[in-house]
Amino acid sequence: MASTQGPHATQHIVDESTQGVPSFEASGGDWSEIAEEALRLGEERIVVNMGPQHPSTHGVLRLMLEIDGETVTEARCGIGYLHTGIEKNMEYRTWSQGPTFCTRMDYLAPLFQETAYSLAVEKLLGITQDVPERATVIRVLMMELNRVASHMVALATGGNELGATTIMMHGFNAREEILKIFELVTGLRMNHAFVRPGGVIQDIPPGALDTIRESLGTIRDYMGMLGDLMLANPIFKGRLVDVGHLSLAGCMALGITGPVLRSAGLPYDVRKSDPYCGYETYDFDVPTSTDADSFSRVVLRLEECYQSLRIVEQCADRLQAMGPGPVMVADKKVAWPAQLAIGSDGMGNSLDHIRQIMGTSMESLIHHFKLVTEGFRVPAGQVFQAVEHPRGELGVHLVSDGGTKPYRAHFRDPSFNNLQATALMCEGGQVADVVVAVASIDPVLGGVDR
Amino acid sequence: MSDAKDAPAEAKDAAAAAKVGAGPVGTDAADTPQKGTEAALEAGSQNIPATPDAGDRPPLEVIDVRTGMFGVPGDGDTSGFGGLVRTVAMPSASERPYGGWFDEVVDILAEVLGEGGTAFDDAIERVVVDRGELTLYVRREHLVPVCQALRDDQDLRFELGLGVSGVHYPGDVDRELHAVYHLCSVTHSRRIRLEVAVPDADPHIPSSVSVYPGHDWHERETWDFFGIVFDGHPALARIQMPDDWPGHPQRKDYPLGGIPVEYKGASIPPPDERRSYS
Numbered sequence: 001m002a003s004t005q006g007p008h009a010t011q012h013i014v015d016e017s018t019q020g021v022p023s024f025e026a027s028g029g030d031w032s033e034i035a036e037e038a039l040r041l042g043e044e045r046i047v048v049n050m051g052p053q054h055p056s057t058h059g060v061l062r063l064m065l066e067i068d069g070e071t072v073t074e075a076r077c078g079i080g081y082l083h084t085g086i087e088k089n090m091e092y093r094t095w096s097q098g099p100t101f102c103t104r105m106d107y108l109a110p111l112f113q114e115t116a117y118s119l120a121v122e123k124l125l126g127i128t129q130d131v132p133e134r135a136t137v138i139r140v141l142m143m144e145l146n147r148v149a150s151h152m153v154a155l156a157t158g159g160n161e162l163g164a165t166t167i168m169m170h171g172f173n174a175r176e177e178i179l180k181i182f183e184l185v186t187g188l189r190m191n192h193a194f195v196r197p198g199g200v201i202q203d204i205p206p207g208a209l210d211t212i213r214e215s216l217g218t219i220r221d222y223m224g225m226l227g228d229l230m231l232a233n234p235i236f237k238g239r240l241v242d243v244g245h246l247s248l249a250g251c252m253a254l255g256i257t258g259p260v261l262r263s264a265g266l267p268y269d270v271r272k273s274d275p276y277c278g279y280e281t282y283d284f285d286v287p288t289s290t291d292a293d294s295f296s297r298v299v300l301r302l303e304e305c306y307q308s309l310r311i312v313e314q315c316a317d318r319l320q321a322m323g324p325g326p327v328m329v330a331d332k333k334v335a336w337p338a339q340l341a342i343g344s345d346g347m348g349n350s351l352d353h354i355r356q357i358m359g360t361s362m363e364s365l366i367h368h369f370k371l372v373t374e375g376f377r378v379p380a381g382q383v384f385q386a387v388e389h390p391r392g393e394l395g396v397h398l399v400s401d402g403g404t405k406p407y408r409a410h411f412r413d414p415s416f417n418n419l420q421a422t423a424l425m426c427e428g429g430q431v432a433d434v435v436v437a438v439a440s441i442d443p444v445l446g447g448v449d450r
Numbered sequence: 451m452s453d454a455k456d457a458p459a460e461a462k463d464a465a466a467a468a469k470v471g472a473g474p475v476g477t478d479a480a481d482t483p484q485k486g487t488e489a490a491l492e493a494g495s496q497n498i499p500a501t502p503d504a505g506d507r508p509p510l511e512v513i514d515v516r517t518g519m520f521g522v523p524g525d526g527d528t529s530g531f532g533g534l535v536r537t538v539a540m541p542s543a544s545e546r547p548y549g550g551w552f553d554e555v556v557d558i559l560a561e562v563l564g565e566g567g568t569a570f571d572d573a574i575e576r577v578v579v580d581r582g583e584l585t586l587y588v589r590r591e592h593l594v595p596v597c598q599a600l601r602d603d604q605d606l607r608f609e610l611g612l613g614v615s616g617v618h619y620p621g622d623v624d625r626e627l628h629a630v631y632h633l634c635s636v637t638h639s640r641r642i643r644l645e646v647a648v649p650d651a652d653p654h655i656p657s658s659v660s661v662y663p664g665h666d667w668h669e670r671e672t673w674d675f676f677g678i679v680f681d682g683h684p685a686l687a688r689i690q691m692p693d694d695w696p697g698h699p700q701r702k703d704y705p706l707g708g709i710p711v712e713y714k715g716a717s718i719p720p721p722d723e724r725r726s727y728s
Binding site: 079085087088092093268374381382384399402 | 671
């Protein structure tokens with residue numbers, strides 16, 4: 001903890017605005033320490049710096065490996081290369097602007113962050129029961145499709161890192177089908193800002209349910225092909241079976257959740273243990289394995305995709321059965337004043353609403369302006385809301401001071417926590433197994449670094 | 451460490467005493483900061499939809515007083531809201547019964563702590579039940595035994611440590627930095643929150659890594675963002691920011707940064723310097 005000048009090429013920035021800021025300096029520079037120690041000991045020891053720009057590290061993840069021959073004797077992670085201060089930024093935006101920021105954290109599972117955040121805001125407001133049923137079903141539908149898309153990328157990139165380009169192509173093709181649905185429903189392929197506090201911003205467009213049902217067949221085909229390619233493939237199994245082992249005790253100690261925990265045998269799934277969005281009313285299973293290795297995690301992810309598709313079908317049936325209805329709370333202090341629609345000019349507008357606020361009702365204009373610029377106030381207090389993210393338990397800790405903006409928004413991202421298992425999974429294995437083990441954790445660095 | 455016991459449990463008095471002129475904004479009008487629960491409730495509940503459980507909510511703990519309508523200091527007040535005084539308050543200690551399984555968990559924890567020779571009131575400052583969530587405010591010197599009891603006792607079994615994060619309350623005098631722990635019991639399907647408040651001048655909290663090894667990176671992140679020093683942590687280095695970064699960015703006194711955006715000759719200041727509703 002001594003205040004030392006780190007061995008860095010560039011001096012850190014000192015400017016006026018940071019002068020009075022309380023600061024404690026911790027010397028990092030572990031890389032140079034490792035190098036110096038290696039030099040001093042003079043052993044035949046190699047320290048390999050993998051990443052952050054390395055195709056096999058699943059994102060801008062830096063791995064520092066100490067290797068003895070082909071055996072990894074020590075593995076450490078360096079993260080923070082994608083830190084963008086999203087949590088800090090959220091403190092300067094209104095509660096309704098939050099989804100636009102948190103959707104960018106884990107960019108492969110944007111709808112989970114949005115939903116978790118929105119659920120947390122609703123809990124703070126005490127309007128959880130007021131969210132229309134239709135909005136909740138749409139949220140579940142979108143989240144489960146997103147889970148499939150995310151798992152497809154996990155399998156695809158995992159395969160690609162082993163050199164299995166075909167697995168990658170099939171995985172991304174399957175995801176593409178889902179992204180088309182997302183584009184149809186939200187207008188965007190990712191970073192949707194679709195789920196908002198109080199409901200969802202827009203109803204699904206007419207005909208979307210038919211499109212979704214058609215796509216499910218195509219997605220199933222791709223998943224079948226992926227299963228054929230991976231599950232009995234001797235080369236693939238040779239690389240993954242018994243690699244990246246992490247026992248149940250290790251998982252619990254490190255707070256690991258998601259497919260990695262379930263691969264060790266514990267059927268812990270927030271959708272079952274602490275249901276939100278009415279998950280207790282859907283029929284689905286939580287697959288587990290006791291092999292606790294990378295291969296079982298691939299099998300589990302594939303199996304979870306089939307379970308998610310089951311939920312998607314139930315959602316589609318429910319939406320069909322319930323017919324049109326509101327997708328946002330009725331309270332006009334929270335709900336956006338207008339439902340947008342694509343106009344003839346291709347812009348998202350609501351002509352009726354514009355006619356009202358510009359032509360007939362000054363009060364509507366004032367209300368619109370106040371809600372959009374000031375936002376709504378949320379009673380002081382704090383809440384924690386967990387959802388089952390594709391990578392584990394995503395927790396949102398929101399603190400309100402009674403103002404129009406979050407006082408503090410913290411996301412307990414599952415990738416961030418699960419990456420801690422890297423050392424336990426990799427040490428004692430071979431260098432090539434590091435790639436497999438990290439891929440089986442499936443970290444998304446946008447979520448890790450936030 | 452030693453003066454932790456002197457940390458005021460009655461933050462209300464401390465907050466009220468130190469609040470004169472503490473508001474970051476507004477005019478120099480000699481507004482007497484309002485104190486007391488009534489004003490706090492008023493402040494916390496304006497312009498928000500009525501909630502069905504509003505009556506059950508615990509009284510609020512005043513942590514700050516704000517004046518004016520807009521959060522940015524320095525610009526002349528042309529709004530007419532300069533005289534507005536509002537208290538910022540968090541839910542304060544709840545009365546028994548807490549409801550549901552909360553009483554059971556608190557009772558068992560008191561019993562387990564008692565067996566270890568610690569009185570419950572020494573270890574836990576207060577118990578807050580708000581919005582269906584249980585929060586225990588733990589005095590820092592008792593944090594590790596409390597975690598140990600919560601994890602190991604078979605009737606508590608909060609075996610999953612979900613992480614640590616911080617909240618900075620500059621207005622909560624001598625308790626500016628809060629570390630927040632979320633624990634989950636897979637066995638009993640329960641969640642609990644621990645909160646430890648420390649003064650900015652002495653930001654030390656014992657590390658919980660010995661009980662929850664998964665808190666390793668979370669404590670590093672909390673150190674990185676808030677400057678809370680977790681004593682006994684195996685390697686408390688920065689994790690998100692570069693090693694040589696000055697300051698702790700999630701603190702409220704740390705600027706957001708950003709550059710003014712110019713568009714057609716007009717300049718829009720960065721988000722933290724814009725006039726906005728506070």
